Amino acid sequence: MTLDHLVIGAGPAGLQLGALLEADGRRDYLVVDRADVPGSFFTRYPRHRRLISINKPRTGSDDPELNLRLDWNSLLSDDPDLRFTRYTDRYFPDADVMVQYLADFAERSKVRVRYGAAVSRVSRGNDVFEVQVGSDVLTARSVVVATGVSRLHRPPIPGFELAEGYDTMPVDPEDYLDQRVLIIGKGNSAFETADALMETTTTIHVAGPDSVRLAWRTHYVGHLRAVNNNFLDTYQLKSANAVLDGTVERIERDDEGLAVTFRFTRADETRVLHYDRVLACTGFAFDASVFDETCRPALAIGGRFPAQTDEWESVDVPGLFFAGTLSQQRDFTHSTNGFVHGFRYAVRALHRVLERRYGGEPWPSVPVDPTPAAITAAVVERVNRTSALWQQFGVLADVVAVTDGAARYHEEVPVAYHGRVGLGPDGHDDDAFVVTLEYGPDHDKVDPFDVRVNRIAQDVPGVAHDAAYLHPVVRHHRRGEHVATHHLAENLENRWDRPDAHVAPLEAFVAGALAGR
Secondary structure: OEEEEEEEOOOHHHHHHHHHHHHHOOOOEEEEOOOOOOOHHHHOOOOOOEOOOOEOOOOOOOOHHHHHHHEOOOOOOOOHHHOHHHOOOOOOOEHHHHHHHHHHHHHHHOOOEEOOOOEEEEEEEOOEEEEEEOOEEEEEEEEEEOOOOOEEOOOOOOOHHHOEEOOOOOOOHHHHOOOEEEEEOOOHHHHHHHHHHOOOOOEEEEEEOOOOOEHHHHOOOOOEOHHHOHHHHHHHOOOOOEEEEEEEEEEEEEOOEEEEEEEEOOOOOEEEEEEOEEEEOOOEEOOOOOEOOOOOOOEEOOOOEEOEOOOOEEOOOOOEEEOHHHHHHHOOOOOOOOOHHHHHHHHHHHHHHHHHHHHOOOOOEEEEOOOHHHHHHHHHHHHOOOOHHHHOOOOEEEEEEEEOOEEEEEEEEEHHHHHHHOOEOOEOOOEEEEEEEEOOOOHHHOOOOOOOOOOOOOOOOOOHHHOOOOEEEEEEEEOOEEEEEEEOOOOOOOOOOOHHHHHHHHHHHHHHHHOOO
């Protein structure tokens, strides 16, 4: 039997897609994973066992949709017991809690998973995939890869084999007592490691060619998080540690330990620095080794991710899709597809893409009265509670489509996908209002703690397009062409429903659009 969908990987993304397919009940599917448990990545990573994904059980609201804005770990489910917030009160939970949560999610959602099923080869011919799983060969119309970035990225540095990898390095601080340590990398794994070791080491240097980028400024949660940046204090306050900007040219062993040739970025200088240990926290990459020449996907971003279309499909292998952290190639360093709280919605959108592609099913929608007042009311109600547009800012949109005097409200549509193919049975609608939540221009260049920088006044219409903070943006498309844009004024409480500041200007914009102005 040929499956409709074979999902490789039983981590959060694979389980999310499996749960959606299981609840839908219309397609034959199977999830396979080489490990014996779901979410095996979290049995090992992060090495120091503290997640940096927010978990906030107490929000002051009983709206489950709104609460997902502050719950970065739950997968999407109608079962109230499958909320991660019921498992722990810790704001930054222990990784072992995620392991238990994913096991419970897989069991309660009745996802069809085959564990201990390693994929050794994927090939494609005659419009179907053949996948070697253990001793079996499975066939499927589509393959969805949800393995995450499972291969450690190893830069081509001579002598790099002398460094201890993030996957194998000891995590007990006592193992580094009185040692000089170099950590290669400037991401969260590097600073997580530095924070854990700085009490027992004599010196830690954290090194990399790029500047440290702080998540609280860029709004990209993959950049350095405040929970991991205590080490920066010790550097700036001259407490024996340092952040080095530059490249490691070579690692060698000599009588003083490990000799590291380092070329500085900010000065025309190359020095040999000595350490007792070198730790490599250089990130992860996609492992494409199981794909043979018939379906080996093109790669992007320095070979770290598969290159994808706006449907999260391989750009050169039809029917090969990607879910979970792999899908961040589409919004790398800009939005949240690299993390559970982002890709859970992308997976739901992918499920709808697959249903449209393979089952001829329209994108789910509900009718709305095709008047400016009704369309405005529907948009305002959604932007004030949606978690999907909140988490997937600028990537997912709600779309109100108007054709032949009828209007339909579609939720959580990939922006680029809608722009290319539309949502109507014949493509683009007569009119479409594409609703996103977005930060303002150059938001990552604004220091939110610098009181000398003026902000756009809250709730003042007419200037919202200059606001740096997250706010709703409504774009009018006519038969697929972008015609006009309206920004709703930003608001401290993230409530965009004030009659004069939000509702009336939006209603006037919609009215003008429908009247052809």
